Amino acid sequence: MPSPAVDDYLKTIYHHTEWQDDRITPSQLASELGLAPSSVTEMVQKLAAQGLVTHRPYGPVSLSEAGELRAAAIIRRHRLIETWLVREFGYAWDEVHDEAEVLEHAISDRLLEGIDERLGRPRFDPHGDAIPDAAGHVHREPFVLLGAAPAGHVGRVLRVSDRDPDLLRAVEASGVAVGTTVTVVDAASLRLDDAEVVLPAAAADAVWLSA
Known part of the structure; x- marks a missing residue:
């Protein structure tokens, strides 16, 4: 049955391995969700009993195939709504996350399909995160985190994390955007159109940049 609490757990687990390979631990999951470790342990056990995650005591947590599909479905809703708010209602990319958190549980499948069709079935949201298709599939090209990219690396900006609205505003003010081609100077400096940012x-x- 639909449950916002379950969906929040599945989304957090999904997000954790979207842009890196290490699986999430229960303590990391508790930190991400702002919950007590004991509460997280109890919920993970329930999710495992429902066949949505795989987990062994004191080990990391992974989504099962069923959990992956359910997580992808709710993330698809969230990211389509964010894209819709930016394109149709003039929201800035640092303003859409909280709105989407509310709306993702409220809109019908019919409305979601209409939004997807109206937007031209986008593959990425305003932050560069992949939007799963109706079957849960996503497409990502090889990527490298800015902090791990060597000086002189040339790549397109693929994604900017939406965790920190202040950072999003600073990146936007600098002229850097998803799709912009940049040259890495160091871990916090880029060359854009012959100017250092x-x-x-x-x-x-x-x-994240294209690899």
Whole structure:
């Protein structure tokens, strides 16, 4: 049955391995969700009993095939709504996350399909995150985190994490956007159109480039 609490767990687990390979631990899951470790342990056990995650005591948590499909479905809703709000209602990319968190549980499948069709079935949201298709499939090209890219690396900005609205505003103010081609100077500096752009230090762990 639909459950916002279950969906929040599945989304968080899904997000954790979207742009890196290490599986999430229960303590990391508790930190991400702002919950007590004991509460998370109890819920993970329930999710495992429902066949949505795989987990062994004190080990990391992974989505099962059924959990992956359910997570992809709710993430598809969230990211389509974010894209819709930016394109149709003039929201800035740092304003859409909280609105989408509410609407993703409220709109019908029919309305979601209409939004997807109206937007031309986009593959990426305003932050560069892949939008799963109706079957849960996504397409991502090889990527590298800004902080791990060597000086001189040339790539397109694929994604900017939406965790920190202040960082999103700073990146936007710098002229850097998803799809922009840049040259890496160092972990917080980029060359854009022959000008050097200095980003906040947090950008090193929040901006992804094409590999």
